[in-house]
Amino acid sequence: GAGVSQSPSNKVTEKGKDVELRCDPISGHTALYWYRQSLGQGLEFLIYFQGNSAPDKSGLPSDRFSAERTGGSVSTLTIQRTQQEDSAVYLCASSLSGVPYNEQFFGPGTRLTVL
Amino acid sequence: DAKTTQPNSMESNEEEPVHLPCNHSTISGTDYIHWYRQLPSQGPEYVIHGLTSNVNNRMASLAIAEDRKSSTLILHRATLRDAAVYYCILRGTGSARQLTFGSGTQLTVLP
Numbered sequence: 001g002a003g004v005s006q007s008p009s010n011k012v013t014e015k016g017k018d019v020e021l022r023c024d025p026i027s028g029h030t031a032l033y034w035y036r037q038s039l040g041q042g043l044e045f046l047i048y049f050q051g052n053s054a055p056d057k058s059g060l061p062s063d064r065f066s067a068e069r070t071g072g073s074v075s076t077l078t079i080q081r082t083q084q085e086d087s088a089v090y091l092c093a094s095s096l097s098g099v100p101y102n103e104q105f106f107g108p109g110t111r112l113t114v115l
Numbered sequence: 116d117a118k119t120t121q122p123n124s125m126e127s128n129e130e131e132p133v134h135l136p137c138n139h140s141t142i143s144g145t146d147y148i149h150w151y152r153q154l155p156s157q158g159p160e161y162v163i164h165g166l167t168s169n170v171n172n173r174m175a176s177l178a179i180a181e182d183r184k185s186s187t188l189i190l191h192r193a194t195l196r197d198a199a200v201y202y203c204i205l206r207g208t209g210s211a212r213q214l215t216f217g218s219g220t221q222l223t224v225l226p
Contacts, residue, residue, distance in 0.1 A: 031212065033212075033213055033214075035213075035214075035216075042216045042217065042218055042219070043159065043214070043216040045213040045214070045215065048212050048213050050212065056212065056213075059213070091158050091159070093158075093159075093214075098212035099208075100145075100146075100147045100206035100207055100208055100212075101147050101164065101166070101206075103149075103161035103164065104151075104159075104161065104214060105161070106158030106159050106160065107158055108157065108158055109158050
């Protein structure tokens with residue numbers, strides 16, 4: 001079946017512009033996660049959605065970052081007034097639920113470059 | 116989630132078994148041990164997970180110490196495509212649901 005998809009695959013933007021990154025999780029997966037990976041760095045958690053519960057936003061680095069998940073499926077990560085330090089690969093993952101024995105399936109990521 | 120410790124890098128020859136160690140001395144009784152890997156320019160990929168007993172799947176085996184303070188991911192016959200960063204991650208039943216990635220082990224497979 002189809003895996004997690006993300007769009008765009010690459011995004012180049014100018015400092016100060018807003019960007020939207022999209023994630024289509026695997027159908028039926030109630031848990032959705034956003035992570036980012038800066039060049040040469042490890043993966044950093046950003047936000048977690050589980051069903052209709054309030055999202056866990058504890059990993060968002062600043063109030064310029066926000067995310068929503070519509071209809072329990074597609075999610076959009078929005079970065080306002082982008083800065084050069086926002087340049088990274090943004091990865092989305094989904095799992096059947098948030099329980100600790102469920103594996104997470106990752107998308108290919110969106111590479112964001114802020115000039 | 117409790118912390119894990121892995122070697123920064125390891126090398127293996129193609130077609131030989133690889134044993135990737137992970138220490139997790141502060142593991143709690145409800146923590147699952149997960150392994151993910153990240154191939155170059157790709158998102159992480161699930162490899163295997165376990166709780167107390169050793170586990171096998173098509174990709175690898177997971178050997179868990181009796182006291183659960185360490186575990187070993189075993190690739191039975193390394194191929195060049197197994198070259199990746201391997202992450203050992205503990206996932207518990209606490210409020211955090213995300214994966215917490217450390218620095219992992221960079222596995223190099225030599226032809």
